[in-house]
Every structure is written in C-alpha cells, then in structure tokens.
Amino acid sequence: MSSPTSPTAPIGVGFIGLSASGGWAARAHLPALAAVPGYEVxxxxxxxxxxxxxxxxxxxxxxxxGSAEELVRCDEVDLVVVTxxxxxxxxxxxxALEAGKMVFSEWPLGNGLAEAEELAAVAEAKGIRTFVGLQARSAPPVRYVRDLIADxxxxEVLSTSLIASGLGWGAEFAPGGEYLLxxxxxxxxxxxxxGHTIDAVTMALGEFTGLEATLATRRPQVRNAATGQLVPMTAPDQVAVSGVLEGGAVASVHFRxxxxxxxxxxxxINGTDGDLLLTGGSGHLQxxxxTVHGAQGEDTELKELPVPSSYSSVVRLATSGTEVWYPVAHAYDQIRADLAAGTHHAPDFAHAARRHRLLDRVERAAASS
Incomplete structure (x- = not known):
C-alpha cells in the first residue's frame, strides 16, 4: 500500500477529475486541502x-x-482523489486500487449497490485504506448535534422530521447538469x-430498522435554463421515507x-426532555x-445554539465556516488523523457500501408500495 514515507511526511495527493474549467474538485477539494496541514497536491x-x-x-x-493510468502509477502520489x-x-x-494506492472517492461511491460492494470488497481484500466523500458527518454543526443528543x-428521542429541497431536479437545470436527470x-x-443527509441523520440518531418509501418523478420533462429546450427526466424529484430508527424513534424524511x-x-428532533432544530437554505447538508436551535426543560422557546469553537479544527485559512469546502476540510483533517494514528473514524468504502444498501432498501420499498 502506498503511504507517506514517515509519520510526519506530507500525504501526496493526485486528482482524477480536476479541471481548468472549474467544478467540485476546484471549488471544494483544493481549498479544503489548503486549509489542512499534512497534504501536498x-x-x-x-x-x-x-x-x-x-x-x-x-x-x-x-x-x-493525460491519463488516469499514469497518475495511479506515479510514486509521488499516496492518495488518489476521484472527483x-x-x-x-x-x-x-x-x-487506483490495483496500483496499491489509497483512494478517496466522491459520493456516491458507485453507480448502484453492486458497484459499491465490489469496490469495498476489492479494497478489503488488498488491505488498502479508502475514504468516501460523505462529509456531512464531518460538518461542525452535525457533530455538535450528534453530541448534544448523545449527552x-x-x-429519549421520540421522533425526527426532516423536509428539504434538492435545488437541482426542479423545473429547470443548469447547462452541464443534464446527466443528473x-x-x-x-x-x-x-x-x-x-444520501449525504441521511448519512448524517443516521450518524446522530441510529440506523433504520424498518422503513417505507415513495419515489416519484412529478416533472417528467424539465427545461434547460440556457436554451429553453425541454428534456426528459427519469430521476425522482420526490423522495419520501418513513420508518423506525434504532432505539424506537419514528422518522419522516421528505426531499423535493x-x-x-x-x-x-x-x-x-423531538425528545422527552427537549427539542433540536436545524435550518438552512438547501437539502445539501454536506x-x-x-443553524442549530434548541430548547429543553422548562424552556418554551427555541434559541440558537452556536456551535462551540472546539468543533472547528480547521483554522489554517480565514473562513466564516459557511463555505461549501469547510466540511470537506474537516473530512480531510479526520483522514489525516486516522492515517497518523491507525484509527478508522473517517467513512471508508465499507461504510459507503452500507449507505448504498440503505438507498437500495429505499428503492426496493418504493417499488413494492
């Protein structure tokens, strides 16, 4: 397995998918890595x-x-990032796995459950460290809420209700976004x-022990925002899941x-002794x-609960903490810590396969309803 030459050596990163025209790698991964010590792109x-x-x-x-094959064979690269x-x-x-490289793959890990399970099995068989971009669980507000609940x-959590908008998969799509349809x-x-959000929900509250689901495509045709052309959409624009979580809490989640x-x-999140509320501008919790709000005991009004500074470990760059790359930086910080200590806290391919299995359960439940 490729790894830094010493515990203090920087981790050499190689990107597959970093484009001069921009994109998620340039928008999120590069500033995240710049904010976390111990990496060299x-x-x-x-x-x-x-x-x-x-x-x-x-x-x-x-x-x-000019090819991914050249990159994965490069001795200067310890961690291959697939974006x-x-x-x-x-x-x-x-x-990358065949070349013996550690891999960070963007989420979803594979196109469906079978691919995710295959990649997880290959990584396990080869004993290679892997990571997946489920960075919502690394976001300081999410980790703070998880700890509030645990404390x-x-x-006792009685129920949780979540309603969210995907921003994409609406009446219009931006140029270049047609493949998402x-x-x-x-x-x-x-x-x-x-997928990103439910990973954070289950981290804080536990996995689903049973669920029912509805998937629907209410807009079978959507408009290109630049040209006005109507094109077909087969991806669902409504996802509704209800069920019971470990511990007995009832969950209801609706994405539009x-x-x-x-x-x-x-x-x-409603409990026997208090309530928590997270609000934001989109369903992309990643x-x-x-913003976190809460009330407990005799309090009758919710108040904002500022996230303690101890949850923000990334301080190398000036930041407001609201940039989209901020949770990605915390994910890289956890990866660096795991590699240094030999721990396994950052989500890996095995975790990604488990999350894909939950999505597969949702699809099968929707198909049978």
Whole structure:
C-alpha cells in the first residue's frame, strides 16, 4: 500500500477529475486541502495531455498526466482523489486500487449497490485504506448535534422530521447538469442530497430498522435554463421515507426537487426532555450551512445554539465556516488523523457500501408500495 514515507511526511495527493474549467474538485477539494496541514497536491490527470497541462498550470500542480493510468502509477502520489461523474467511479477507483494506492472517492461511491460492494470488497481484500466523500458527518454543526443528543439534551428521542429541497431536479437545470436527470447515471436526488443527509441523520440518531418509501418523478420533462429546450427526466424529484430508527424513534424524511418558497431545510428532533432544530437554505447538508436551535426543560422557546469553537479544527485559512469546502476540510483533517494514528473514524468504502444498501432498501420499498 502506498503511504507517506514517515509519520510526519506530507500525504501526496493526485486528482482524477480536476479541471481548468472549474467544478467540485476546484471549488471544494483544493481549498479544503489548503486549509489542512499534512497534504501536498502533487499531481492530476485529465482526459488528454492538453487539458491536463491547462489544469496543472492554472492550479500550480507540478505533475499533469493525460491519463488516469499514469497518475495511479506515479510514486509521488499516496492518495488518489476521484472527483469525476458517478458512472466513471468504478473503473478509475479500481485502477487506483490495483496500483496499491489509497483512494478517496466522491459520493456516491458507485453507480448502484453492486458497484459499491465490489469496490469495498476489492479494497478489503488488498488491505488498502479508502475514504468516501460523505462529509456531512464531518460538518461542525452535525457533530455538535450528534453530541448534544448523545449527552441527553433532548432526553429519549421520540421522533425526527426532516423536509428539504434538492435545488437541482426542479423545473429547470443548469447547462452541464443534464446527466443528473437520467436515473441510470446514479447521480440523483436520492443518491446525492438525500444520501449525504441521511448519512448524517443516521450518524446522530441510529440506523433504520424498518422503513417505507415513495419515489416519484412529478416533472417528467424539465427545461434547460440556457436554451429553453425541454428534456426528459427519469430521476425522482420526490423522495419520501418513513420508518423506525434504532432505539424506537419514528422518522419522516421528505426531499423535493427544486427550491421551495417556504422551507428548504428543516430538521427537527423531538425528545422527552427537549427539542433540536436545524435550518438552512438547501437539502445539501454536506455543505454544512445550517443553524442549530434548541430548547429543553422548562424552556418554551427555541434559541440558537452556536456551535462551540472546539468543533472547528480547521483554522489554517480565514473562513466564516459557511463555505461549501469547510466540511470537506474537516473530512480531510479526520483522514489525516486516522492515517497518523491507525484509527478508522473517517467513512471508508465499507461504510459507503452500507449507505448504498440503505438507498437500495429505499428503492426496493418504493417499488413494492
């Protein structure tokens, strides 16, 4: 397994999917890595030598390869970060694993459960450390709420209700976002915002022991915001899941495509001794842009509960804590700590496969309802 040469050596990062034209890797991963000590971005690969050269020059990355195969064989790379579209995850992650490299894959890990389980099995068989981009669980507000619940702030959790908007999968889509509309591509309202958010919900409150679900595509045609052209959408724009969590709490979760004029993120946790509420502007909890409110005991009005500074470990860059890369930085911070201490707190491919199994349960429950 490739690893830094010593416990204090920086982790050499190589990107598959960092483009000169921008995208999630440039928007989130690069500033996150800049904020966390112990990493060096050393390499990238692109679909052609020319596009790799352009990205390398733009981001000042010394090694720019025209193929992923060259990158995964590079001795300077310890950790391969895969940030391409979901249908390409399997082939690129497998290439990195075959080369013996540690891998950080964006979420979803695979296009469906079978791919996720295959990748998790290969990583386990080879004994390679892996990580998956389920960074909502790393966001300071989410970790704070998890600890409040564990410490008894609400007493016994009786129920939880969550309603959220996906922003995407609405009446219009932005240019370049058409691939998200096709359910077969595995990048949907269910797998992305619902998947990220439900991972955080289950971290705080426990897994589903039973569930019922409804998936629907209420807008079978949506409009290209730039051209006005109508195109088909087969991905669901309504995801409704209800069930019982470990410990007996009743859960109700509803994600809607697009944005609402009323509520775009409202997560309520009700207990015998108190209540918690998280609010925000979208259902993408992985961005970490939420405010925590609570009340307990004799209090009858919710009040804001500022997240203690101890939950914000990333201080290398000036930040308001609301940037979309902030939870990603905390995820990288946990990965670095795990590799240094030999621990396994950051979500890995085995965890990703478990989360894919929950999404598969939702799909099967919806199909049978």
């Amino acid at each position: 050393r390499a990238l690969s692109a679909s052609s030598p020319a596009s790799a050269k352009a990205a390398g020059e733009k981001y000042d990355i010394p090694l720019a390869f 391409v579209k979901v249908p390409h995850h399997r082939e690129l992650v497998l290439a 008894g702030y609400v007493g 096709d359910r077969a591509n595995g990048a949907t309202l269910l797998t992305i915002p619902f 495509g697009g944005a609402s004029r009323a509520t775009n993120f409202h997560w309520e 961005f970490g842009q939420v």
